[in-house]
Amino acid sequence: MAALNEEQTLIRDQAKSWVTEQAPVRKFRDMRDARIETAYAPEAFSAMVDMGWTGILVPEAYGGSDLGYLTFGLILEELGRQLTASPLLASGLVGTSALLLGGSEEQKQAWLPKLVDGSAILTLAVDEGPRHAPAKTALSAVKGGGGFVLDGSKVMVLEGMAATAFIVVARTGGEADSEKGLTLFLVPADAKGVSRSARATADSRGYADVTFAKVEVGADAVLGKLDAGYPLLDAVLDRGRAGLAAEMLGTASQAFDMTLEYLKTRKQFGRVIGSFQALGHRAADMYSGMELARSCVEAALQAIDSDADNVAELCSLAKCKMGDHLHLVSNELIQMHGGIGMTDEYDAGFYLKRARALEAIYGNQAFHRERYARLLGY
Amino acid sequence: MTASATKTEHGSDLEAFRAEVRTWLKDNFPPALEGIMPMMEGGADGSHAADLATWRDRLAERGWGAPHWPKAYGGAGLDHAHVRALAQEMGRVGAINPIPLLAGMGVTMVGPTILEYGTDDQKQRHLPGIASGKVRWCLGLSEPNAGSDLASLSTLAEDRGDHFVVNGQKIWTSGADISQWCGALVRTDKTVAKHKGISFLMLPMDQPGVRTRPIKLISGASPFCETFFDDARAEKDDLLGELNDGWNVIKRLLQHERASQTSAGSPGGKKKAGALQDVAKRYVGVDSAGRLDDPDLRSRLTRHLMDAAAHKLTAERIAAEAKGNPQVGAAASIMKNSATGITQARSELLLEIMGQQGFGWEGDAFDADELATVRDWLWGKAISIYGGSAEVQKNIISKNILGLPETTQKG
Structure with a gap:
């Protein structure tokens, strides 16, 4: 745990209870x-x-408390422990970050207070295929009628059924699969031509496929720069990745705690199974991995808060290390529990299913290793 | 807020201290020693002997050889923040504190343990010598038949009234052939459970009953020795801690050892070759997109660099959480295993990157980095064995941190 100030400790304790x-x-x-x-x-x-959680990143002028990403991460970690479902990450962190980083003054005034008071839920619609690849955006936005016409579809939009508006990544120029020529748009979910359907997923989280059929938006719907939206998108995604990593930290911590508790109570061959060295060493590896991954997650959140120049590097590091760790812990959770862990009646399966989904969102470990290598110049 | 007020006061005090150190270094640090590692007396090739002796004595005079020790025992009584500031200022001018190296195991392990367990008399007799860099210590712990199971050691110390007579053999005693003193674990009671009949004795190496023999390793020459005690003498006054309480003394000492082994990196310090990815690009080449021209290697290199980054961030986090006063404790086991794993992985990667140029033993067909790589790689196999093997560390984590029951039932 990072060295927390009094306010952060208070918020963490409140979230925990x-x-x-x-x-x-x-x-x-x-x-x-x-x-x-x-x-x-x-x-x-x-x-x-x-409790003010939707306003943690938002400046006071727009109704928030401006406490920063590390503080937000403390809450997400606690939510991740109990798999608490809500659009807090998708809207309170990702959607809100997009406005904070790319929004005009008018856009901020129009949206931020509503995001803080919960009357609006804004989520990012980015992926179009099974694997996270933001540059492979084909959904088009063509100039017309004083604004733009959006045409195309997005898949697995996080909390897409709950959203009252989307930030849509669209191609306004450039070649196919290029980082150039992308633009972000703010599109209300009830705009004409927007339709969505829920995805039933193994992890029971809210995802939607969203279709934009000749959706007309005004020029004021552009978030950030026209044709040059990729750097903004990348920065928004990084904040999402750091937030996800914080949630994953909680999910992994809980999975590990459940496993450790079982090792200390389950008896076979006349002794608790945690006394077998083969299991004790694996538990030690998991605990060590947790400590190392936690450092990466907290460093990424702190880097965002201090506007460091290695935010991208640290966010990929955090998402990747946390992904690897959660992968391991979620598998060991089932294996060490044995048969009981396979039953739906027991909670272990929830953590395994959620783990894989969290690994994939906004880039799996392979995606982030590739990105890390590119950032380091090899 | 009171916390920030204190911090500011502390900060200005630190700044003044930094200024003092800078001035002092300007007047006292021999510029010829910039970046010289004093592994041996006079540096690796002996050419800096006079300068090193001067530099050592000047540092010792300020108590800056072991700056966190109390002034009364040759230290400077500095807190962690000041010790760090001192190290940073010295680093700025390329000044290396030679005293921890010259004192062998003295500054890093024996000294801190004497500070905790020693009598006033022991502190006064032993600590100033260590802090001066003039008295080198070795440690006699492992024996041929007591490695990971250290408590089964059999070197015997017999009570002869005012002294002990010691008989037995130690192994892996680093620097025993050039040390003046040895801290040794010995059996003082054979009739009780193995952990309960052990004591920690301090004995001088320059006596007829002590003989040493250097050990050559798979990597070549090494600082390790075998040490033979043949009716060696240790004074009663040099029993550290209580009689038969040596196991507690050594557990503490080994925590200090692990704490000193938790930095990951190449064993010989920073190499000229540069960052690992740059070395890889040089040997392996890149494709048209600038990627390392070996996707499999590139992926494993990334895993390694991420592990190293996570380790570094964790060391920083531990320091930040301890508010500048890191406690030596069970977490050292995590960091030791992490550090050794990373260091070994780095050596394996370097060897693979260099290909057939990585196998050089000696001669002109290989450059200095290549020759160092193969030696570091081989030497690196030792780091997950010494100081408590990787497996022993995992036992410590599962038992002491996670609270799992003993994994072994025999005793």
Whole structure:
């Protein structure tokens, strides 16, 4: 744990007790069993809004508290522990970051207060295929009627069913698969021509496929620079990656704690199984991996807060190391629990399913190793 | 906020200290020693002997050879922030503190343990010598039949009233052939459980009952020795800690050892060759997109560089969390294993990158970096064995940090 100030400690403790008491993994199970299309309990998100979590990144002038990404990460970590479902990461972090980094004064004034009070939910619509590849954007935006006409579709949009608006990555120029010629647009979910359908996924999180059929938007819908949106998109994605990594840290911590508890209580051959060295050493490896991954996650969040020049490098490092670690811990969780871990009645499976989804979102480990190598110039 | 007020006060005090150090270095550091590693008396080739002796004595006079030790015992009584500032200022002018190297295991391990367990008399007799860089210490711990299972050691110390008579053999005693003193674990009671009959003795090496023999390793010459005690004598006054309480003394000492082995990197310090990815580009070449022209190597190189970055960030985090006063504890096991894994992986990668040029043993067909690579690679196999093997560290983590039960039942 990073050296926290008093306020951060307070917020972390508040998040921990709220999540444990009000939104434990049992609530996630209820939500899954109820097959709610938006994949979260509205009252849980309302409580988060009331606690000020949607405003953590937002300056006071727009109704927020401007406490920064490390603080946000502390909350996401606690939510990740209990798989608490909400659009907090997708909207409160990713959507909000896009406005903070690329929004005009008018856009900020129009959107930020609504994001803070929960009346708007803004999520990023970026991927078009099965693998995260932001440069491979084909959805087109063509100038027309004083604005633009968007045509194309996005898949697996995070919290896409809950969104009241999307940030849509569109091609306004450049060659196919090029980082050049991309533009970000703010598009209301109820705009004419927007349609969406929920994806039923193994991890029971909210995802939607969204189609934009000749959707007309005004020139003021452009977020950031026309034809040069990639650097902004990259910066927004990096903030999302650091946030995801914080959530993953919580998910992995909980999976490890469950495993350790089981090692200390489950008896076979007349002794607790944690006394077998083959398991003890694997537990030691997991614990060490956790400490190393945590450092990467906190460093990425702190780098964003201090506007360091190695944010991209650290965000790829954090997402990748955390991904590898969560992958390991989620598999060991099932293996060390044995048969009980395979049952739906037990929670272990939730963590395994969520782990793989988290690894893939905004770039899996291979994506980030490739990016890290490019950033380091080899 | 009170915390920031204190910080500012502390900060201005630190700045004044830095200025003092800078002035002092200008007057006292022999410029000829810039970047010279004093592995041996006089530096690697002996050409700097006079300058090194001067530099050592001047540092010792200020107590800056072991700056965190109390002034009374040859240190300067500095807190962690000041020690760091001192090291940074010295680094700025390429000045290396030779005293921890000249004192062998004295500054890093024996000294801190004497500070914790020693009597006033022991502190006064032993610490100033270590802090001066003039008295070198070795450690007699492992034996041919007591490696990872250190507590099964059999070197015997018999009580002869005012002294002990010591008989037995130690192995892996680094620098025993050039040390003046040895801290040795010996058996003082054979009738009790193995951990409970061990004591920690300090004995002079210059006596008829002590003989050493250097050990040649797979990597060539090494600082390791075998040390033979044949009716060697240790004074009663040089028993560190209580009689038969040596196991607790050594556990503490080994934590200091692990703490000193937690920095990852190439064993011989920074090589001229530069960053690993640059070496790789030079030997392997790049494709039209500037990528290393070996995708498999490139991927594994990235994993390694990420591991190294994570390790470095963790060391920084541990320091930040301890608010500038890192505690030596069980976390050292995590960092030791991480550091050794990274260092070994780096050597394997370098060897692979250099291809057939990486196998050179000696001669002009290989450049200095290539020759160093093969020696570092071989030497590096030792780092996951000494100071408690990687497996022993995992036992410590699972038992002491995670609270899992003993993994071994025999005792």
